[in-house]
Amino acid sequence: MKYAVQWLRSLVFNAQMYVAMLVIGVLWTIPALVSRRGAISACHAYCDWVTWTAGWMIGLKCEVRGEVPTDEVLIAAKHQSFLDVIMIYGALPRGKFIMKDILKYAPILGQFGLRIGCIPVKRGKRGHAIKKMVADVAAGRALPGQLIIYSQGTRVAPGVKAPYKVGTGVLYQELGQDCVPVATNAGVFWPKRGIYRHPGVAVVDFLPRIPAGMPLKPFMQHLEEAVETRSDALIRDAQYRALAT
Template identity: 55%
Template structure:
């Protein structure tokens, strides 16, 4: 069974990237003219990937909690590429804080820039935070959901990694609510593996944190809520089957 699942995983990955290329070409002329078509193309592809994951490898995906629609900071747990895909499939006007290297990625880089994603040179630390804040303010003419990963990178389930202060700085600069997001996606879609495990990957939007909190108190609350909820989802992963409720 493991060999069969591995082969299904390889087929799924091939279909995922072939469909990315095909839809990118289809939507590109419209996306050049209007940013909303870049969002439409991304949404079409991410929803297709979720469907393919369910049908090809038995990996269903579920979104819990109210999906934010206004101008908010979304502070999300990041375990694999699949949690990005799920967020992009449901958020109406998302843009991400992403590492600068992704700007050079074929297809992904161009579409990321087109929807207003903010690139950060993680090696510059303090200067990177200032540049990130400036870039975010430049994009505020198009209100939406700004997604940031507080730990700064993908973190495998069960691994401890510090929450970086840049999330708190953005929270204070924007003066907007923050919606924490938990997930268990890394249980099924590991960072350095082609194998996709069947089951139910869950991304959960938690109750929003209102604006105006002191920085340290905000960071403490954010980490506690995201880690507690993610650990709960990870603990349930072995019991949740692949069928959506």
């Protein structure tokens, strides 16, 4: 019975989340067309709405830890669920994502993504994709902010191991900026597929920044170790708390 109630609550939550995206998209259309600031405001409003409704509708609290950067840095994050996208963007003042090219065609999400400075990247031959990504990032540097990249290139479920792609390291070197790793346990509560959302406390943790200038291989090793170690600890904590309740 408890599972059925939570499943129903999750269904209602998911439905209202997409209705809210439509409503906010319509209400902020003109401000977003007028300025990038208007588009950023719309995206922050949506993130705030989702995290607020998650708290009281499905019992899922959202917690941001660590020092959130406000300067121009590269954010290299763990990606487990749509929730970590919302939490990371909602915490940053001017975030912009490296996103899959196909997302630019998604209604509302794609248009607002492009307006806030997100950079679409086509999947293909690795060398060509990386060159195109670097060129597009360079062209978009006139739009200041925090560039967010998911270093494994896709959502990875908790406990699953997947390689870190070298594109993050290439961007780190090309931009000449500090990198802020971000760990999460969001996938424990909000899985990649399905309707059910688990109650608990989802965390994104902004870890100590990696200074600019580190050689590629040591940088990638440092990044992976920092993000995976902290994410695993957050996942274990979430699972322990779930067993204790």
